Amino acid sequence: MSGPREVLAFWFGEPAHDDATFRAKIRRWYMGGSTLDREISEQFGAVIDEALAGRLERWADSPRDRVALIVVLDQFTRSIYRDDPQTYAGDEAAQAVTVDALDRGLECELSIEERLFLNMPLLHAESLDHQERGVREMERLVAEAPAWAKPVLAMGVEQAHKYRGVIARFGRFPHRNQILGRASTPDEAAFLVDWKQRQPPTGAHDPPA
Numbered sequence: 001m002s003g004p005r006e007v008l009a010f011w012f013g014e015p016a017h018d019d020a021t022f023r024a025k026i027r028r029w030y031m032g033g034s035t036l037d038r039e040i041s042e043q044f045g046a047v048i049d050e051a052l053a054g055r056l057e058r059w060a061d062s063p064r065d066r067v068a069l070i071v072v073l074d075q076f077t078r079s080i081y082r083d084d085p086q087t088y089a090g091d092e093a094a095q096a097v098t099v100d101a102l103d104r105g106l107e108c109e110l111s112i113e114e115r116l117f118l119n120m121p122l123l124h125a126e127s128l129d130h131q132e133r134g135v136r137e138m139e140r141l142v143a144e145a146p147a148w149a150k151p152v153l154a155m156g157v158e159q160a161h162k163y164r165g166v167i168a169r170f171g172r173f174p175h176r177n178q179i180l181g182r183a184s185t186p187d188e189a190a191f192l193v194d195w196k197q198r199q200p201p202t203g204a205h206d207p208p209a
Contacts, residue, residue: 001046004059004068010043011071012113018148025113026152029075037079048076052089060097063106067114070094074121085180094121095130102137112145116156123163124209126172131164163209173209 011029016022028036050056051072059069073090081087098121101107107115119141122134138160142153166173174188175195184192 001050002044004065007044007047007068007071008064010039011068011075011117012111015111016113016149019151022113022149022152032079037082040076041080044072044076045080047072048080048090051093052077052086054093060100063101063109064114066097066101066106067110067118070097070121071117073097074124075117083179087179088124088176091121091124095125095127098122099130099133102133107137112141112149112153115141116153123160126167126176128164128167128171131160131167135160135164166209175209 013025016025047056051069056069056072059065073094077090078087081089098118101118107118110118119134119137122130122137125131125134135157138153138157142150142157145153163173170185170188170191172182174184174192176182177184177188177192
């Protein structure tokens with residue numbers, strides 16, 4: 001079975017060094033489509049199962065291994081379980097790993113790209129406290145990033161504010177309701193109609209929560 005080193009190599013590859021290479025990595029992460037989904041399933045299916053079963057706690061022994069665990073719980077699940085309740089099965093565990101890492105100041109030992117994904121579980125949380133911390137951490141990441149990374153990360157801050165606004169209004173992400181078998185309130189139903197109408201073409205959308 002693959003370990004954290006293989007996960008990190010697959011997900012991050014060579015570090016970005018300018019705006020162009022950073023944007024190329026963003027496109028792969030968020031617009032990789034079925035090709036990326038298939039690669040993740042084939043290479044890391046067993047790892048995902050182990051992580052969701054709570055059997056990879058040892059990956060929290062180092063800051064970078066923690067990021068690998070977060071990628072598995074928070075990103076790989078969203079690739080191989082699209083439109084399935086399992087999409088969100090790793091969220092709570094990922095959030096706990098992130099909060100513990102930030103409380104310990106471990107983000108200082110990570111690269112800009114790794115810190116981005118360390119923060120991501122907070123942006124995916126149906127918790128206003130986590131969302132507010134996610135906004136703060138994303139703003140801090142932009143402030144501390146090299147100049148070439150700031151434009152891309154600023155888009156992440158904008159997204160964080162959007163997610164926080166949704167959770168502040170509803171206490172949850174309404175677009176998850178159908179997948180999770182939750183009944184939408186009238187306000188949520190109206191929001192979803194407007195949200196769907198404003199979505200850009202497939203392949204050019206904001207990263208889903």
